[in-house]
Amino acid sequence: MKESKSIKTFISVALIVLIWGIVAEMGVVSSYILPSPNKVIESFVKMVKSGEIFEDIYISYIRVLKGFLISTLAAFALAMMRVVFCKASGYYEGIVQFLKNVPPLSLISLLILWFGIGETTKIGIIVLTAFFPIYLNTVKGFTSCDKKLLEVGEIYGYSKVGSFFKIRLPYAMSDILVGMRIGLGYSWRAIISAEMIAASAGLGHMILFAQQMSRTDKVIVGILVIGVVGYITDRLFALVIDKTLKGSEKNGWD
Amino acid sequence: MDGIKLVNVGKYYTVKREQVKVLEDINLDLPANKITVILGRSGCGKTTLLRLVAGLETFEQGEIQATHVKRKAYVFQEDRLMPWLTVRKNITFGLKDKEIDHEKISGIIQMVGLEQFEAAYPVQLSGGMKQRASIARAFAYNPDFIMMDEPFSALDYFTREQMQKELLKIHHKTKCSILFVTHSIDEALILGDKIVILEKGIIKSEYEIEKDHERDLLSDKFVALKKQIMDDLKVV
Ligand SMILES: Nc1ncnc2c1ncn2[C@@H]1O[C@H](COP(=O)(O)OP(=O)(O)OP(=O)(O)O)[C@@H](O)[C@H]1O
Ligand SMILES: [Mg+2]
Numbered sequence: 001m002k003e004s005k006s007i008k009t010f011i012s013v014a015l016i017v018l019i020w021g022i023v024a025e026m027g028v029v030s031s032y033i034l035p036s037p038n039k040v041i042e043s044f045v046k047m048v049k050s051g052e053i054f055e056d057i058y059i060s061y062i063r064v065l066k067g068f069l070i071s072t073l074a075a076f077a078l079a080m081m082r083v084v085f086c087k088a089s090g091y092y093e094g095i096v097q098f099l100k101n102v103p104p105l106s107l108i109s110l111l112i113l114w115f116g117i118g119e120t121t122k123i124g125i126i127v128l129t130a131f132f133p134i135y136l137n138t139v140k141g142f143t144s145c146d147k148k149l150l151e152v153g154e155i156y157g158y159s160k161v162g163s164f165f166k167i168r169l170p171y172a173m174s175d176i177l178v179g180m181r182i183g184l185g186y187s188w189r190a191i192i193s194a195e196m197i198a199a200s201a202g203l204g205h206m207i208l209f210a211q212q213m214s215r216t217d218k219v220i221v222g223i224l225v226i227g228v229v230g231y232i233t234d235r236l237f238a239l240v241i242d243k244t245l246k247g248s249e250k251n252g253w254d
Numbered sequence: 255m256d257g258i259k260l261v262n263v264g265k266y267y268t269v270k271r272e273q274v275k276v277l278e279d280i281n282l283d284l285p286a287n288k289i290t291v292i293l294g295r296s297g298c299g300k301t302t303l304l305r306l307v308a309g310l311e312t313f314e315q316g317e318i319q320a321t322h323v324k325r326k327a328y329v330f331q332e333d334r335l336m337p338w339l340t341v342r343k344n345i346t347f348g349l350k351d352k353e354i355d356h357e358k359i360s361g362i363i364q365m366v367g368l369e370q371f372e373a374a375y376p377v378q379l380s381g382g383m384k385q386r387a388s389i390a391r392a393f394a395y396n397p398d399f400i401m402m403d404e405p406f407s408a409l410d411y412f413t414r415e416q417m418q419k420e421l422l423k424i425h426h427k428t429k430c431s432i433l434f435v436t437h438s439i440d441e442a443l444i445l446g447d448k449i450v451i452l453e454k455g456i457i458k459s460e461y462e463i464e465k466d467h468e469r470d471l472l473s474d475k476f477v478a479l480k481k482q483i484m485d486d487l488k489v490v
Contacts, residue, residue: 148334151310155328156348156395166347170338245338 035217043217060202064187067126075135083142104128105193117198129190130183137179141172177241188230258284264315276302277455289432291446299455300435304401327397329405333384335376341387342372348395365420366390382408401433418444439483443471451486459486
């Protein structure tokens, strides 16, 4: 099963590269608009050798991890608040729903105004992006807890705290992890956009800079690297989910 | 020690703003150290009665006296196992870590025939196996009062017979009180010290069977009793 899937993927990728190569070779479009695959691979190798590509990946990645960590903690804390003090959520639920509908990137002008174009702005964008999927899924996990299982805890003398840790939390775990997975994916996309607007390093900045230098080959390298790194991150996270949710049928989405 | 007493208990559900009477004027003694069986058709209120006694449900009328019950266990009509725990962890769910007597737990697991599936998760079990795991969870708790809601309904004839024997064995050893719901008349006759017939939320009749070690359901006495219970259960 798995093998045939990767073979299929390989075939379709090879086909795309082939067509791309033929079109580039025919010379119908200028190599500035569509550089040949060879050219792209060449500049990729060059960027690997000089190490600049790893530097950009590293910078972008660290930003994502920082922002992701902060938003996970914040989302979890607020979701817990909402579960423990049902009434407290009234104070921030409306604001959360409002912010949910505001694209984080639209706030970047304000963020730059307040924090400059330093790290704070970029991490702020990631926090704003990753927070909502994590928060909403965590709340869903906690509030959708099967009442029938909670009754089992009631019968066997579990306290509120005990039943939180032994029933509610494990029950919510799959939703929380799915929310984190979505949040991580969103963050990775958001950082690239943020770096294209306000940064002096990172993959997004690299792409924008290459465009200004008319290096379309480098732009394509950047796009491919972003896709591959995002894909690997997502796979790794799916692996973690699989390991964590052994008995559960629902282990995230694919 | 006296048992549990229900005095004039009534329970209503509100469905579409209309009050639906589920239980009415229930006066019932559940004698200590005895097996009381509730027998009745589907939808007559057996589960509701159990939930009231367990304290899972509020009720509008009457009183339930059960203050001396210390450790109660409940085998739900559905298995209600925690999907993220292995069979063994599910069975010890009611116990604190330091209370777990591993040898005894292994014994219980063997008794319900799940020793090969200790490390399996509930999704990997069949319906009857899940039911047995949930019965084992109740036994492992060392209860002095067990409520069981059609616990053997998903089991085949032979497994069912064996589980009934094990239940009687545990009952004789621990002297726990049992409140047992079934719709099988034979099962009621095999297990019950007291049989209560419930019909449409009202107790229709009660029978007490004195203890004798081997019950022969084909003896005249039991055949007559069975006939009478069947008459009681017939809708008018
Ligand atoms: N939460 C509820 N809300 C409204 N009505 C309910 C609720 N729970 C039970 N009932 C009603 O109470 C009546 C008795 O239900 P109960 O579950 O006690 O039946 P039962 O004797 O256990 O049936 P079975 O043998 O099929 O399990 C039914 O008519 C049912 O519709
Ligand atoms: Mg029922």
